[in-house]
Amino acid sequence: MSSKSPCENGKVTGVALSTGEEIEAKIVVSGMDVKNTFLRVHGQVGPPRSFPPPREQLQDPRLVRQAEYRAGRDADVPGIAQGQSRCVNGFMHFTDTMERMERAYDDWKEGTWSKDPYVDMMIPTVTDPTMAPPGKHFMSCFVQYCPPKWNGRDWTDEERDQFGQTVIDQIAKFSPDFKDLILHVEVRTPREIENEAGLTEGNIFHGELTMDQLLFNRPVPGYAQYRGPVGGLYMCGSSTHPGGGVMSAPGANAAREILRDLKRPSTVPENFGDD
Amino acid sequence: MTEQFDAIVVGGGHNGLICATLLAQAGKDVLLLEANETVGGAAVTETFADDFRVSRCAHLLYGLQPDVARDLGISPRLASDNMATIALDTAGKHVRIDGARAGGVDSADQAELREFHAQMLKFSGLLRTLLNKTPPRLGSNRRQDLVALAQLGLRLRLLGKADMREFLRLIGMNIYDEVEERFGNPLLRGALSLDAVLGTHLGPRSPNTILTLLYRWSATGGRISSPAGGMGAISDALADGARRHGVDIRTRMKVKRIVVDNGRAAGVETEDGTTFDSLTVVSNADPKHTVMDLVGTRHVETGFARRIHNVRMQGNAAKLHLALDGLPTIKGLDKKDLSQRLVVAPDADYVERAFNPAKYGEYSPQPVIELTFPSLRDDSLAPAGKHVMSAIVQYAPHALRSGWSDETRAGFERVIMDKLAEYSPDLGKRVTDSELLAPVDIAQRFGMGGGHWHHGELTLDQFLFVRPVAGAAQYALPLEGLFLCGAGAHPGGDVSGAAGRNAARAILAREKSA
């Protein structure tokens, strides 16, 4: 896909794809995270020195704390459900104390994945059987905390699988027959999420949602209005206000700002309030 | 016959003394009741071993607001001023921080520190203007609140665009990310992290630990000094001033309850059953103790009682005092260096790791320490040739899971001595006597709930407009005639005097407008 946004006289002129093709446009809107947009893609032609501000303001060490984990499974819902509980319809957590969650985070601070991770598990096929062959099931787990790097170096495949095993072991504690039901396992650490979905360090919010990176500070102070430092270049992804979580507000807000710059009437609803 | 006063101040900490003095200056007949034998609260100099004296709780002076000192005419004689901070290294490659200058670090770090220091100074100056006045009531339409809020916004805007942005970015941020971004030298990172978390239940990665650092710097820009005669000298000066203005100070009078009559504060009753009448009662005690114990929740609104009940005030700092038969040695430091402020905080990660167990009710097996040898600067504290060490040690949670007992105190003291031995192998041999005050001891001795210096954690949800809680940030509690004047009120703790002075002003202004 795109490898750089050509830029002349402080204005974008289009995008260049990795295939070599160049597409001209007066306006380029990036739905990528801000680091991808400016440091990796646009950065190749050198943004103004003032952007991003001299120090990296998206704080790498905190970027990613989750891994995604998916397992195909056959028909039975294990121990926890016994086919009798509505629990299987919802998100399932095994973390019974705040202390366990906090300790899981302590591991992350030390640059390793949580030995006793916080698992956010769901079985989508309970409500949507079309996601698996008849009689089979599909389970998806969000797992925290999981650093993008392992003590500062890349994950190995063995470590990734080990991490997956940790999660399976935790689930199995509550669901003794769980391991026997697994047909296929896929573990995606921030490394895979970055490589496949293009999210820097696998951060699903395109940058941590902390006070210093929210509202007028999102993505960085001075550029919270969806406009980049280069004319015609806009941001519309989760790096921008208000942030990530399939909420679509950044996209709508960005569209409104672009239309304003184009002096076109805004066709984006201003208010979704109910009063 | 019950004695009557215009105002009664409950508790003779420095804020209580200041508030009482200012009320007396305004012509009020003021009674101040103190549970202990001496006034001064956490700013006292006391004997902890035969012939050895020490600042028993707070041991360095950095927070006294210049405006307060000026208003009350206090200019404490200093045994030392502008102390350097020396971040200790086991190998003797210490880092010495003198304000904006750092020794023992590379030129990049030196440049970063200069920039960091200048920025922190600017922002702590802005904070100072906020601390020295009553916070405006949010959502109020009263003129004075709107004006104060507008002034606050204007002051922020006057910082200029870049600084305003940076201030708003930094205020909620943690110190860990900031020092990791800026500095290469781990000792420098550790020492600045320690400054940000001292006296709190926060680690360097906890939210708003830049705010706590700015708070610490707000009075004197981080300049640290030590009064001659210890911190008690400050309290003595304040008490003298109070008496001079006619404040009736009575010690060993522990207040049992604040008398509520027909829905308003009407006086106090002491443990021995004596009652004193006054339509103005000012509590220097922490907000929780004031409302939950002295007033009783039934006399305030439920929602308010719930907020007070939920104020977080878990103390984590222990105090270690050592009587020494001679000066210990630390590799790479001479006698003059030992009279500075020394810190054991070799890295920001170390400080964070020390904090981890505190979250789970355990003390740090590898603690962070701020230590001083005050007798080097002040020979009144120890016999000739002998010395005193005073150290603040973190983290030692108030609610220790195994409970604070002689055993656990001894265990923590061993941990501290082992840690100090890494830097000063001969320290242990010099010790003739020692005293460890765990947060429970500090709570009991100095009457601060949870043993928390600030009478309530310094976090954004308990700061400024919402300190100690929403609906009580203007010193008046929602019970007619009852006020707060201690560290639990805006702006917070340290020997700063801001809360006491702001409270007195708020009380007098309220009277005027009534």
Next chain:
Amino acid sequence: MTIQQVKQRPLQTPFHARLAEIDRLNQWHNWKGYSAADAYYDHGLEYFAIRNSTAVLDLTPMTKYRIRGAEAAAYVDRLLTRDMSKIRPGRVAYAVWCNDQGQVIDDGTVFHLRENEYRLCSQERHLAWLTAAAIGMDVTITEETADIAALAVQGPTSFSVLKNLGITGLDELKPFGLLHTDFEGAELMVSRTGFTGDLGYELWIAASHAEPLWDALFEAGRLHGIRAIGTHALDVARIEAGLLAAGDDFLPAEETVRPGRSRSPFELGLGWLVDFKKPNFNGRQALAEEQRRGSTWRFVKLNIEGNKPAHHSYIYAKRRGRLKQAGFITSAVWSPVCKQNIALGTVRVPHGEAGSTLWVEIYYQREMHWSRVMAEAEVVAKPFWDPPRRRATPPGDF
């Protein structure tokens, strides 16, 4: 063991088997998680049981809290706006409680069971608030909704029915009084309370004894026209009596999010429950301020011309010869016993003084076609239905 869509069964009261047995209509709804019926065979007939004979309503889903401890009396006195020191053991009080801003959280009945022991009965659940109110007081709050089975026994013959059941001491039991008696070895509490504005009682017993009590009660009432009723009939009766329903006539303050959507006791016509002689109760400061400044809203009882019930209608008031919107109807019904088109509503002060005239914009539908009438309405001061038998002690033996 396979995955299946598991349906959550609604909670059932201990009377459910009996109710299911008499049910002919299958009109169940969710009452705080419990299955409750709008009506069992005909809501009109059920309604007339309240006014003409004896109606029995399963009120087990009403939220019930037990409050006990050395400071229980001080606790309820601070919680509630009225002076609870006047409510002696053996008495019941209708009461409201407010948040710090003086806005009504809920209304309910408080049963002073014994010294330092109360039962609080309300429409909504309030454990979080009640627990917060207990901070710093020697009192424990326990929810006992599921443990206590409760029946409302209401109507002119209810006294005779209960006497027939063998309950003694009813002759002396005044309105808002309660007595404890024995029923087959269990403690049965009888209170002369209700939500119908008529002669009536409420029975309270351990859930385990629910069915025997039901059976004995219906046996005792066989010759007195006893009938089980659903909530529809009750709702008609309570509007006639001018009684408020949480969720309809006001929203619990803690559940509103928009400013101005909650109501103070004054704004619900419950100023008589606020006792400023008490030095402290929750919301006192705010209510004193409201009394000084004046309220925004006023609760009104309306007698509306015509026969089209004014559900959810706008209320208008005349200002300078023109009709201006002044508020809205919160409950409305055709009253069979008063033969009046009645409603409860909320209007902005200064409108809605007793005796004044307002207008109600009523939309009604007949076979898909909508019509609109602007009906004149009179603000009335007294409940629409308030028979002397409600208070007569001893009650008449019908």
